[in-house]
Amino acid sequence: MSKESVPTQRTQRKPKLGDQIRSIADRLKQETDVQIKATSRILGAAAQISENYDKLVDEVVDMVEEDLNQQLQISQKYLYTADILKQKFKTLREAKAHFQLKVNSWESLAKKLNEPQLESDFRNNRQGKVKQGQKNIEKVNVILDPDVAEVFPNSEVVNAALRSLIIKKNNF
Template identity: 60%
Template sequence: MNKKSLSTTQKQGKARLGDQIRSIADRLKQETDVQITATSRILGAAAQIAENHDQLINEVVDMVESDLNVEKQVSQKHIYTIDFLKQQFKTLRDAKAHFNLKVSSWESLANKLNAASCQTTIIQNNPQSNQDFVETNIINGEYNFHNIEKLTVFLEPDVAQMFPNSEAVNEALRFLIRVTSKNG
């Protein structure tokens, strides 16, 4: 081969190599652009999630504050004090007769009335199964699905540990109802 044909071959090889390098550079630039676009979308989505999260937190805080205010108002209405009872009734005997309770002091009367209004009965140790409870009450004729004023529910021990009384259970369920109805 002569020098002229060798240099032409080298020039063609260099041209092909240059084209390949340019092609690779173009692909890298396109991939970089795709990555930048994807990153931008991810960051936008993360910002939207953060905004939605903050909004949800604010809604939950508002609901809890509202519930606490309502609960405070309700609990203030139903708290019996010895002084209040003495103002309402001339004697302990009159108060006992009015509420149909057997107590030996004003203090025990107030405690029983407050305990009854709180409805804090949660049975944790060996609760009767719901099926047994329903069957027993149906047999005794006490169970009426259409006229339920109070429903006794037995909590499993792990759940009962989280709820100190029936008020806490009711508040949690009301909160769940509101959240699911807003999102539903």
Template identity: 60%
Template sequence: MSKKSLPTTQKQGKARLGDQIRSIADRLKQETDVQIQATSRILGAAAQIAENHDRLINEVVDIVESDLNAEKQVNQKHIYTVDILKQQFKTLRDAKVHFNLKVTSWESLANKLNTASCQTTIIQNKPQSNQGLADTNVINSEYNFNNIEKLTVFLEPDVAEMFPNSEAVNEALRFLIRVTSKNR
């Protein structure tokens, strides 16, 4: 049998089958195009997220470095010399009373103050009255700085809102340490 001798119904059936296959192929192509576009958008969004992440990390590093530099400048202001102490206080007795230290000379006072300021951070914000501290800038010479296992710090209210407990504060500080250590 030749092609010409096929009945008309068979020709129409093959034509419909061919149309259905073309239709399915067209839909698959359209779906593939949609998937390619979606994948392209997803990859673009992922690239943008990565770029934003890098930018934010850089901003955090800049902020931390700025804070560390500011802290370093503040700490440098707390370096005491005999001349500075003599300018601030009329007598050694006045200085000893102010710092609540027992020393025998201006030199030993300066040494104790500088040693203490290197080993601990002086809390600059006044504590709440129920904490019973008269002056947060007083450094007690009888306190053994080598035995510090835990350090109590006072967070300002806006900072405390962000950290529900000490574990959250420590984790944030560890993150900052990691970030700054990687960028040195």
């Protein structure tokens, strides 16, 4: 007697619903882990950028303060007194002609020369319009509040500070 052998068929069984759900849950967990790691790295980078930005701002403030202090020291060298003017010029007439001012005394000449706008105009021999390239640019008079004027005693210091800010802004 021979028995016929029944071929064994391997049938792929369909995954059960529970297995499918577990598989989906595992994939979601992996994706969530990746998202958490990516978010953590992004937040770390943002914190580093913020820290670097704060350091950069502090450095810029320090540089501007340093420039202002240097300009203040330079501008203090140009303060005129009646005695200094008397030593520099033989007569009041000669001093008035040199600075092209109408005054009645050495003291009033010193006072006018120490006024921020006049001091800058006479030192640079410029009045009214300033030629820059082919353009005529009008000078602008700005009135500083007293607390600001203590830090910026003349137009040269103000211009130096503003130029520093412009350069810093253009470099960012």
